[in-house]
Amino acid sequence: xxxxxxxxxxxxxxxxxxxxxxxxxxxxxxxxxxxxxxxxxxxxxxxxxxxxxxxxxxxxxxxxxxxxxxxxxxxxxxxxxxxxxxxxxxxxxxxxxxxxxxxxxxxxxxxxxxxxxxx
Amino acid sequence: xxxxxxxxxxxxxxxxxxxxxxxxxxxxxxxxxxxxxxxxxxxxxxxxxxxxxxxxxxxxxxxxxxxxxxxxxxxxxxxxxxxxxxxxxxxxxxxxxxxxxxxxxxxxxxxxxxxxxxxxxxxxxxxxxxxxxxxxxxxxxxxxxxxxxxxxxxxxxxxxxxxxxxxxxxxxxxxxxxxxxxxxxxxxxxxxxxxxxxxxxxxxxxxxxxxxxxxxxxxxxxxxxxxxxxxxxxxxxxxxxxxxxxxxxxxxxxxxxxxxxxxxxxxxxxxxxxxxxxxxxxxxxxxxxxxxxxxxxxxxxxxxxxxxxxxxxxxxxxxxxxxxxxxxxxxxxxxxxxxxxxxxxxxxxxxxxxxxxxxxxxxxxxxxxxxxxxxxxxxxxxxxxxxxxxxxxxxxxxxxxxxxxxxxxxxxxxxxxxxxxxxxxxxxxxxxxxxxxxxxxxxxxxxxxxxxxxxxxxxxxxxxxxxxxxxxxxxxxxxxxxxxxxxxxxxxxxxxxxxxxxxxxx
Amino acid sequence: xxxxxxxxxxxxxxxxxxxxxxxxxxxxxxxxxxxxxxxxxxxxxxxxxxxxxxxxxxxxxxxxxxxxxxxxxxxxxxxxxxxxxxxxxxxxxxxxxxxxxxxxxxxxx
Numbered sequence: 001x002x003x004x005x006x007x008x009x010x011x012x013x014x015x016x017x018x019x020x021x022x023x024x025x026x027x028x029x030x031x032x033x034x035x036x037x038x039x040x041x042x043x044x045x046x047x048x049x050x051x052x053x054x055x056x057x058x059x060x061x062x063x064x065x066x067x068x069x070x071x072x073x074x075x076x077x078x079x080x081x082x083x084x085x086x087x088x089x090x091x092x093x094x095x096x097x098x099x100x101x102x103x104x105x106x107x108x109x110x111x112x113x114x115x116x117x118x119x
Numbered sequence: 120x121x122x123x124x125x126x127x128x129x130x131x132x133x134x135x136x137x138x139x140x141x142x143x144x145x146x147x148x149x150x151x152x153x154x155x156x157x158x159x160x161x162x163x164x165x166x167x168x169x170x171x172x173x174x175x176x177x178x179x180x181x182x183x184x185x186x187x188x189x190x191x192x193x194x195x196x197x198x199x200x201x202x203x204x205x206x207x208x209x210x211x212x213x214x215x216x217x218x219x220x221x222x223x224x225x226x227x228x229x230x231x232x233x234x235x236x237x238x239x240x241x242x243x244x245x246x247x248x249x250x251x252x253x254x255x256x257x258x259x260x261x262x263x264x265x266x267x268x269x270x271x272x273x274x275x276x277x278x279x280x281x282x283x284x285x286x287x288x289x290x291x292x293x294x295x296x297x298x299x300x301x302x303x304x305x306x307x308x309x310x311x312x313x314x315x316x317x318x319x320x321x322x323x324x325x326x327x328x329x330x331x332x333x334x335x336x337x338x339x340x341x342x343x344x345x346x347x348x349x350x351x352x353x354x355x356x357x358x359x360x361x362x363x364x365x366x367x368x369x370x371x372x373x374x375x376x377x378x379x380x381x382x383x384x385x386x387x388x389x390x391x392x393x394x395x396x397x398x399x400x401x402x403x404x405x406x407x408x409x410x411x412x413x414x415x416x417x418x419x420x421x422x423x424x425x426x427x428x429x430x431x432x433x434x435x436x437x438x439x440x441x442x443x444x445x446x447x448x449x450x451x452x453x454x455x456x457x458x459x460x461x462x463x464x465x466x467x468x469x470x471x472x473x474x475x476x477x478x479x480x481x482x483x484x485x486x487x488x489x490x491x492x493x494x495x496x497x498x499x500x501x502x503x504x505x506x507x508x509x510x511x512x513x514x515x516x517x518x519x520x521x522x523x524x525x526x527x528x529x530x531x532x533x534x535x536x537x538x539x540x541x542x543x544x545x546x547x548x549x550x551x552x553x554x555x556x557x558x559x560x561x562x563x564x565x566x567x568x569x570x571x572x573x574x575x576x577x578x579x580x581x582x583x584x585x586x587x588x589x590x591x592x593x594x595x596x597x598x599x600x601x602x603x604x605x606x607x608x609x610x611x612x613x614x615x616x617x618x619x620x621x622x623x624x625x
Numbered sequence: 626x627x628x629x630x631x632x633x634x635x636x637x638x639x640x641x642x643x644x645x646x647x648x649x650x651x652x653x654x655x656x657x658x659x660x661x662x663x664x665x666x667x668x669x670x671x672x673x674x675x676x677x678x679x680x681x682x683x684x685x686x687x688x689x690x691x692x693x694x695x696x697x698x699x700x701x702x703x704x705x706x707x708x709x710x711x712x713x714x715x716x717x718x719x720x721x722x723x724x725x726x727x728x729x730x731x732x733x734x
Binding site: 345356362417420422487516563 | 662680683725
């Protein structure tokens with residue numbers, strides 16, 4: 001289980017690195033997306049139970065609900081991650097469309113060149 | 120009380136936002152030019168009536184709890200409205216109505232106004248959701264709704280400044296909300312619940328240092344505080360605000376400076392008490408002092424009208440965070456001063472941005488060097504700008520004086536007179552900066568090309584005059600403000616009462 | 626003995642009276658001597674150059690040069706750091722997060 005958490009923290013760190021040190025807006029957007037994917041991996045791994053079953057009540061499991069509840073994986077983080085994935089798709093779409101307009105106005109996607117508003 | 124009023128206050132602007140493109144289509148077919156404006160204004164007045172309906176029962180003492188879908192807390196999402204939430208909801212609804220009336224006048228030369236109103240109403244939905252909810256992941260969802268709508272609104276006119284400001288705000292804001300999501304994830308992994316009252320109850324053992332605080336809780340608190348500070352634009356996270364408010368359409372600057380400041384300060388007021396309960400007072404006081412000083416010093420040398428007002432927003436938000444930080448040191452006046460300053464600041468800052476927008480609308484320029492002598496052409500705008508400038512500097516008998524004086528007294532009451540000294544100095548520098556702004560724009564020589572500028576249209580003057588009346592009224596009768604702020608401050612501190620009323624009332 | 630002078634209503638009335646008196650004096654002064662700038666008068670301030678009085682405006686950035694001189698350490702280091710580059714601003718946010726984490730570690734433990 002700690003492999004999941006390690007990879008999640010690694011993804012978050014890589015996302016931060018891309019956001020801070022890359023020189024192209026598309027790479028910054030990729031970094032933001034990788035970072036939020038790391039957070040989603042962290043959130044799902046938290047709900048995992050070793051040797052657990054999927055949290056869907058079928059007809060043969062509905063007879064013994066307390067046994068099911070002690071064996072099933074937590075469904076709440078899965079719902080949270082679904083919501084968060086949808087939100088991040090919206091941010092990704094908006095960021096890409098703003099980058100298209102930025103390229104039309106400035107001719108470059110380098111954040112070090114998008115400096116008309118300063119001080 | 121209107122049944123289901125809490126959820127209707129969130130759902131009404133949301134449905135109005137989604138119906139807005141349909142209204143735009145119908146208005147083009149039947150040639151009703153102003154249908155979008157009236158529809159948006161009607162939706163906002165409905166929200167204001169709903170919030171005003173909830174207010175008396177909340178001020179009577181008990182917390183309104185609305186269980187979504189009938190699921191009781193802590194298993195379901197619930198809306199919990201106490202004194203602090205109702206102050207914020209009243210401000211968002213009232214100032215939102217005035218901003219939409221203003222934008223009906225300001226955006227009359229733009230096309231696709233139906234999309235503009237849809238995004239604005241979505242932003243207002245997000246703000247209402249943040250202050251009314253009692254569930255921490257629901258807070259994250261509404262925060263993202265408000266943030267994404269404002270990223271799109273800042274880049275609405277798609278000129279190069281607006282696109283650049285939108286990109287910067289998008290990246291810095293997304294970083295902030297991702298940090299809040301990580302903090303919520305860590306909290307859930309540690310505690311197992313997402314309800315704010317339930318989190319407060321389960322984390323109560325760490326509150327007074329009874330047990331050593333585990334590392335994951337420290338990381339979660341640090342991430343949450345950083346995320347909230349990015350939204351409130353404290354130094355050193357303030358960099359998005361100056362660019363965003365300069366390049367946005369002025370109605371959106373007024374919306375984000377007035378009601379938009381409310382949601383950040385709402386969570387700053389809750390931070391020391393719920394859901395963590397750990398001491399963050401020193402962070403609030405130091406960030407508040409730093410923001411006050413950096414904001415006003417950067418504002419003194421600006422050439423651009425709206426950029427100067429944006430740096431003053433950073434400075435005044437520093438006052439509010441400082442006041443709430445002094446409240447954690449035991450000074451009741453400090454916390455009341457911080458929340459009262461939020462009430463006053465939203466009013467007069469909205470009004471100042473509206474004056475800047477009126478000048479920009481009529482003359483086409485927002486730089487000090489190109490304006491001058493407009494006091495003869497635009498007398499009403501000049502008068503409301505003067506009232507706003509005196510209010511922000513803390514001159515009696517306007518409302519800014521009352522809240523700033525309360526913060527000064529709070530500094531002395533908490534045993535830190537150096538804080539009061541720095542606050543008075545920053546007030547003096549604020550007055551100097553607005554002195555320059557008023558005389559550069561409205562007094563002095565009027566150049567030839569500005570000879571024909573007219574007064575702003577009536578739809579823009581009406582909200583400015585309403586806010587000026589509110590400023591003078593609260594200044595002459597401060598009891599009006601303290602009746603709203605007193606219950607808010609005691610509700611923010613009374614976390615035990617909040618927890619017992621939300622969870623104990625299953 | 627003069628405790629009544631600190632009464633808020635008296636103080637407000639005194640402030641308003643002072644403002645009205647100042648405004649009245651200003652109006653009387655303008656009636657006696659109206660400001661009439663001409664190109665000849667502007668020549669003394671413009672070192673002999675011919676400028677139209679409507680086109681002159683005090684420079685908005687150097688308006689407060691005394692205050693800039695007092696706070697010179699601030700204006701030398703902190704104002705140029707607002708470079709306008711997005712990556713620098715994100716770096717500040719991360720550094721600020723690390724500082725907040727350090728402060729919380731020191732005060733809460």
